[in-house]
Amino acid sequence: MANPFRGEIEAELGGATRTLRLGMDELAAIESDVGMGIVAFAGHVISRRATVRQLQATLYHGLVGGGWTAKGKNARAEVQAMMGPLGIVECFRIVAELVGAALKVGQADEDEDAEGNPTAGASPAA
Secondary structure (H helix, E strand, C coil), X not given: CCCHHHCEEEEXXXXXXXXXXXXXXXXXXXXXXXXXXXXXXXXXXXXXXXXXXXXXXXXXXXXXXXXXXXXXXXXXXHHHHHHCCXXXXXXXXXHHHHHHHHHHCCXXXXXXXXXXXXXXXXXXCC
16 A cells, blocks of 8 residues: 555556655656656646656656566566556656655645644544
């Protein structure tokens, strides 16, 4: 199960539910792969200007950060194969969620504690 306080998300990729996470090493690698800072890249993803290669790189690093190990020698080709059945819109959605989760790490919601429980001043859910 994904831990949102670590920036983890779960996504269906390659016929399985997988945990993805972008730690500092993965974020730095994405910046190198996409040629821009992570906040600028997040803007590209949100505005749907990211390329398929950028989405692939982000999913690859997210999978590795979540503990995935490639079955063969060409890990990026495995990720590309996982992306195909999803379609480009779903790939954008997963990458946007993943990058957003990484940028939110350490910023707990004001009305939740570290375990996600409502705090005393929180308004009840509707």
